[in-house]
Amino acid sequence: MNTTLAHDKRIANLTFASVYPHYVSKVEGKGRTKEELHQVIRWLTGFDDNSLQELVDQKATFKEFFSRADLNPNAYLIKGTICGYRIEEIETPLTRKVRYLDKLVDELAKGRKMEKILREP
Known part of the structure; x- marks a missing residue:
């Protein structure tokens, strides 16, 4: 699936710091924890808590x-x-990665088991 150039540019320039509080609110509002959110982000990106905070502070x-x-x-x-958007059909690599993160946060908020979210083979 093709996304538009404008869409991809908007996603690329969006700051993690502006979205992160929404991720936290979403998962905590559904009874999950910030620690679980960090576990999901760590699985996808390799970032630990300190790295995440640096990225937020830097408005990356x-x-x-x-x-x-x-x-x-x-x-x-x-x-x-x-x-x-169907994730596996998104052609722009960065947009696909952002949607990976969105999907994982969504699954966490919906109460999916952590082993399923982390997709261990």
């Missing part, structure tokens, strides 16, 4: 965020629809 864009990330080799197993 998603482009910067994912350029520093060590993407989990099993991330390709994240499939499904998020924000109206």
Whole structure:
């Protein structure tokens, strides 16, 4: 699935710091914890708590965020629809990575078991 150039540019320039509080609110509002959110982010990106806080403090864009990330080799197993896009069909790599993160946060908020979210083979 092709996303538009404008969409991809907007995603790339969006700051992680502007979205992170929404991730926290979403999962905590559904009875999950910030620690579980960090576990999911760590699985996808390799970032520990200190690294995440640095990225928030630096107001890193998603482009910067994912350029520093060590993407989990099993991330390709994240499939499904998020924000109206089928993840596995998104052609722009950065947009796909952001949607991976969105999907994992969504699954956490929906109460999915952690072993399923982390897609261990």
